[in-house]
Amino acid sequence: MFPRIEPESSALAGFQNKNRVAILAELDKEKRKLLMQNQSSTNHPGASIALSRPALNKDFRDHAEQQHIAAQQKAALQHAHAHSSGYFITQDSAFGNLILPVLPRLDPE
Known part of the structure; x- marks a missing residue:
């Protein structure tokens, strides 16, 4: 009567x-923080200069994180090419995979 839910799919969900x-x-949390900063900057007109600093730190952290992921992808790609006869590419994956195999399409005969 009811559809059976596989444990893997329910865990993924x-x-x-x-x-x-x-x-x-x-x-x-970010929205509340920005609203509070906006309220304080309307009370203190000179405070708007300091608001740009957290964005710079976040951008720097995001860039460093992207470089780390890129280095992991490169290492995974080199390892896969060295130890497999298949072909792999780097690709963002919803499941956190750093690399994905490329499978050729074969024409049906």
């Missing part, structure tokens, strides 16, 4: 839901 909740919580 649970992970995705937790990830969404964490993202929404982070967005809400």
Whole structure:
């Protein structure tokens, strides 16, 4: 009567839901922070200069994180090419895979 839910798919759905909740919580926290900063800058006109600093730190952190991921992707790609006869590419994956195999399409005969 009821569709059977595979444990792997329910675990994945649970992970995705937790990830969404964490993202929404982070967005809400940032929104509150910006609203509070906006209120304080209207009370103190000179305070708007200091508001750009947190964005610079976040941009720097994001750039460093991207470089780290790129280095991991490069290492994974080199390892895969050295130890496999297949072909792999770097690709962002919803499942966190750093590299993905490329499978050729074969024409049906």
